[in-house]
Each structure stands twice: as structure tokens, then as C-alpha cells.
Amino acid sequence: MWLLAAGAVTAAWLPRTGADPARRGERVFQRCFACHSVVAGEDGLPGPNLRGVIGRRAGTLPGFRFSPAMIEQGARGLVWTRATLDAYLADPAGFLPGTEMAMPGLSVADDRRDVIDYLQRSSQQSSPTPRRTP
């Protein structure tokens, strides 16, 4: 995984109260949308497809050209779990030096939780809707 989109340290523009959890995660994912998809078969983007990312060994999605750093960490045993994703999203360059993902990180824990929920939920759906949300 690399370019979860150049985004803010916090998704401050998002309404954090009142929105249902599914909607919140989808909106945080707008930080990632430019480079990633959760739709099966939607490949060829600057970042790897994130459908089914939880449980996947880092740097191993077939057909995607990962950074040497990501491949190396995968070979050393890095697997994407909720915990490792949370640590990576909090500080991508700090967690994985040499990553090509440009996003500076999501500093708000709730945003990370919501977007990880979204990734998990999307991976379980048969066909999530590919869309840019307002």
C-alpha cells in the first residue's frame, strides 16, 4: 500500500457527530480515494487495491509494484491487521521508512478506526459502490 492520498493530519472537515459509523469511514476514505480502491478489479491506480487488505502480507498483492521497503517488510513478516494498519496510518513514514505513500498520516484515532472499519466492511461486501462522496 502506498499513496493513501496526500491528506491532513486530521480529517477536521468531517462532521464527527451524528453521522453513522459506515458513513464516517467512507468519508475518511476520501483521503485515500485518489490512489486506492476497495472495488474488486479496480486496479491500475497509484496505490494497491485495498479490498481484503486486512490479513494480507505487506507488499504481496499480485500485479502491483510496491516499494522495495514495503516488500522488505512483508518478507520480514509484516501482515496488515487492525493494529498494524492503525500504526501505519498514524505515521506512515515513521512506521515504514521508505514507503512511497505520501499521506502524512491520520493523527486522530477515531478517523483511523473509522477508515479501518470501512476497509473491513467493504472487503466483506460483494460489490461496494465505487464513488467519490461529497
Place this chain on the structure above:
Amino acid sequence: MDRFSERVAAAEAVVNRGKPDGVGWQGRRQVEYHERALRTARFSMEVAMRRPLLTFVLISFLLPPVFGARAASGEVATQAYALPAGGGPHDVAVGADGIVWYTAQRSGQLGRLDPASRKVDLISLGPGAAPHGVIIGPDGAPWVTEGGTNSIVRVDPRTREVHRWSLPEARGYVNLNTATFDKRGRVWFTGQNGVYGRLDPASGEMQVWDAPRGRGPYGITTTPGGDIYYASLAGSHIARVDPDTGAATTIEPPTRGQGARRVWSDSRGRIWVSEWNSGNVSRYDPQTKEWKAWKLPGDSPRAYAVYVDERDKVWLSEWSANAIVRFDPETETFEAFPSDRPGANVRQILGRAGEVWAPESGTDRLVVYRTK
């Protein structure tokens, strides 16, 4: 210390720095590069010591043309400026007064460097800020594509006052990327989530259009003739935007899935494209509609940033080799300037006559390549 000894010492220093455990892949590539340079320099020294007559002949007959060619293209002097740690400088812009502005994306600030004094000032862009691009406007002020707060920002260079134009709320988060001014003082900008737009600072009017093929709009530039072009990284194409109507027309580079990341115009209005996926630099001539592409040096190059200087030399950042590369379109040759630090991660290049500036987002430094 003579020329060869200096080169050996510099290479040895880099090689030795890279030896401890824990050096990353970029560090290893840089070490390999300098090890090759070291071997070449050592071989040259051995020849000079063992075959002084041969060396004299070589210097007399071979080197003058080489140095003559370098003088014609200009010697390059490099200087690095350390910035406050943790800012992650993403983009840079230098004004006519020589002051350098940069986006500290990780800390949500705009930086101001005075190269003469090396003094750095930081200006907060507000809660949630994560600025991506910065350019100098016709008013001499830095203009920022502020990705964190979904807005275009102008910072007064004298008072440091921050003025913000927010994108329409109905557009949602667009992941603002880069901006350029047209010949009428309007700001054109890209949003990676699939938009491009225009702001007229005089009236405050802002228009945002859906990009023809959705997500991807990244680098953007204005030609000397006033045309606007942007590159689509995810869409692997470039597009020409009509400054009057705002309509975008896509243009296909010859390499499929090339990942056109940034664009810049030369003095003749030809569009130079850094191709992330293919590792090419390509050129589109709007007059003839013809493309030409060149592969950057190295095993698996990735071209991130592109900038064309006042002499129409093309500067690129090559991610895999951790280097800035200068391409001479006349001779079709590349010249590499590897960073002296691993993981420089240069994401954009911009300059003025005689100066090419590169922000090293991975080392918290700005590096200038002086060509005069």
C-alpha cells in the same frame, strides 16, 4: 586536495555512512552508486600514478572537449538548507526577491527561507492544515493548495496574514494538489479525487469541474502562450484546459498506463511530463501533436517531479535512485545528481533563472542547484 582525491573522499564518506545495519533500500542504492563512483575514481588515480605520460596525453587531448561541453551546459553548484524537523517539505517556490517558500505538509505550515541568512520562519495555516503545493503569484505572494482544509490559501508575504478561499462544501473533499496562474491572474488548481478548478481572486468566484476521467489530476502548468495543462496520475493522461470555458480535452501519451504525474512547459510551449509508472520523461508538442519519450537512467526508474529551466533544460526527480536528474533535450543525455542523504524523496521542483530548488521531504531540507 586534488580533484580525484576529493571525489574519493566524498565517495568513501557516503559508502562508509551507508555501511551500518539498518540502512534502507534507498540508502543501499545510493551506496551502490557511490561505490561505482569510488571504483572509477580509484582507477583514475591508479592510472595517473602508474602512467603519468599517458595521463598527460589524455588530459591534453580528451578532457578539453569534455569540460567545454560542461561549461556550455553550465556547472552546477549544490547547496542544502536544513529546515525545522518534522515538516516534511512537499513543494517549494522561489520568488523574484530570492525568498523561498515551502509547504511543511506534516506540520500544517508554510515555511519561508531566506537563503542569505538561512533563517526559516513558519506560518501556521490553521487546524487540520496539510498543504501540498505552493507557487508564487503575480502579486509576489505564496499561494497554497491546502489539501487538509480543502481550500486555496494566499499568505501575505509582508504581514503573513492568511487568506482562505474554501471549495464549495457540496464538492466534498477533493484532495487539492497543485496550482498555476493563467495570464489573467486567475488560479487554476487540481484535486486528485477527480476535479480541477479555477479561482478568480479579484472577484472571489470559484468554479470546480469534474475531470473527464475521474480521479487523478495532479501537476498543472501554464504555457508561455497561456494554455493550461494538467497531468492525471491515476488516469495516465494529460489534459488541456480551455481557460475561457474550462473544458478539458484529454491527450494520450504513447506509453500505456504511464502514470503522468507532473507537467511543465518549455519556452516553446511544449509540455514535458514526468511519468511515475513508466520511468519516462515525455514531451508533447501541441503544434505537431507529436510525442517523444525517454527512459530515465537506472534499472527501475520512477519519475516524480519535472521542471524546465530558463534554458529549456529539463529537471526531474528520480525516486528509485534518490537523485535529481537533468535532461538535455539537445543532446538527449541525462546527468544525475544523487542526494547525499538516503531517502530524500523529492516530490516537486521549481526555480528561477540560475536556481533550481528541490524540497527533500524525507530529510527536511531544501536543496538548490545553482547553474550560473
